[in-house]
Amino acid sequence: MISIEPKKLQHMVRDILSTQSIEIGCDTCYAQLDQFVELVLEGKDASVAMPLVSAHLDVCGACREEFEALLFALRSLSQQR
Amino acid sequence: MVSDRTNEAWLAALRGSPDPQAVTDLRDRLLRGLRYALKQHYSVTESDLEDFVQDALVRILDNVESFRGESMFTTWAQKIAIRAAFSELRRKRWANIRLQDLVPEGTENDDSAETSPFDWIASAEPTPEHHITQQSLRDVVAQVIRDELTDLQRQALVAVILHEMPIEEVARRMDTNRNALYKLLHDARQRLKLRLESQGVTVEDVLEDFGSE
Numbered sequence: 632m633i634s635i636e637p638k639k640l641q642h643m644v645r646d647i648l649s650t651q652s653i654e655i656g657c658d659t660c661y662a663q664l665d666q667f668v669e670l671v672l673e674g675k676d677a678s679v680a681m682p683l684v685s686a687h688l689d690v691c692g693a694c695r696e697e698f699e700a701l702l703f704a705l706r707s708l709s710q711q712r
Numbered sequence: 713m714v715s716d717r718t719n720e721a722w723l724a725a726l727r728g729s730p731d732p733q734a735v736t737d738l739r740d741r742l743l744r745g746l747r748y749a750l751k752q753h754y755s756v757t758e759s760d761l762e763d764f765v766q767d768a769l770v771r772i773l774d775n776v777e778s779f780r781g782e783s784m785f786t787t788w789a790q791k792i793a794i795r796a797a798f799s800e801l802r803r804k805r806w807a808n809i810r811l812q813d814l815v816p817e818g819t820e821n822d823d824s825a826e827t828s829p830f831d832w833i834a835s836a837e838p839t840p841e842h843h844i845t846q847q848s849l850r851d852v853v854a855q856v857i858r859d860e861l862t863d864l865q866r867q868a869l870v871a872v873i874l875h876e877m878p879i880e881e882v883a884r885r886m887d888t889n890r891n892a893l894y895k896l897l898h899d900a901r902q903r904l905k906l907r908l909e910s911q912g913v914t915v916e917d918v919l920e921d922f923g924s925e
Binding site: 639640641642643644645646647648649650652654656657658661663664665666668669691692693696697700701703704705707708711 | 748794
């Protein structure tokens with residue numbers, strides 16, 4: 632028997648109910664991630680410009696983890712210069 | 713010192729027989745980027761970082777013709793280095809975990825069973841102040857997961873969503889790839905969404921029942 636924390640169940644149900652009929656997969660998200668992260672770095676509303684990438688990052692933990700790491704790396708590099 | 717090359721200059725320097733100075737500059741930049749991205753939150757050594765960058769450089773040089781110029785070349789390259797690093801970190805972290813370890817026995821559809829195979833969801837401890845509504849939602853979720861999903865979808869959903877196993881690690885164990893598994897999970901979420909909506913469950917209910925974050 633395993634225990635599911637209330638928050639985890641909440642996230643799962645929320646993710647399920649947020650499902651859209653059209654979503655992009657990990658490959659398409661990855662192909663566009665460099666454009667998406669540059670929009671974020673420029674202070675633009677990337678979720679409006681690239682809503683399908685944004686929606687994928689909301690749902691896919693692995694892609695979101697990579698996006699956040701990429702954003703942090705690029706921000707740090709630009710601040711260092 | 714990293715030079716401020718244009719995309720065209722990077723491509724010219726890295727196509728064919730790569731310019732050693734350009735490779736060195738790119739390696740330095742990727743290494744610094746990975747150091748920033750990973751050192752704080754992940755257990756990595758300098759040697760690990762150098763291995764990730766070496767792996768990334770091979771991928772970048774092999775695929776330089778596929779760069780479409782829709783971002784800065786260095787952004788595209790750093791993206792590849794991040795992917796190379798996370799692929800290896802995840803592979804190592806989850807190396808000894810089997811899917812069977814994550815999904816309880818008897819999770820196949822079996823209406824004749826005395827107890828639901830998804831009692832393990834429904835039986836989790838709710839927080840006391842929301843006992844009734846949380847418990848009923850757990851029952852509904854357990855029921856629709858049992859009724860609506862194939863064994864493969866159920867196994868993937870439990871591993872990825874409930875156990876937060878990286879999607880590529882689940883895909884590797886299912887002899888598929890990350891993209892195909894995402895599509896399988898998307899189909900599963902669509903089926904579950906229809907069933908939950910038909911039972912009147914809304915996002916507002918979920919936030920209300922559990923307390924918004």
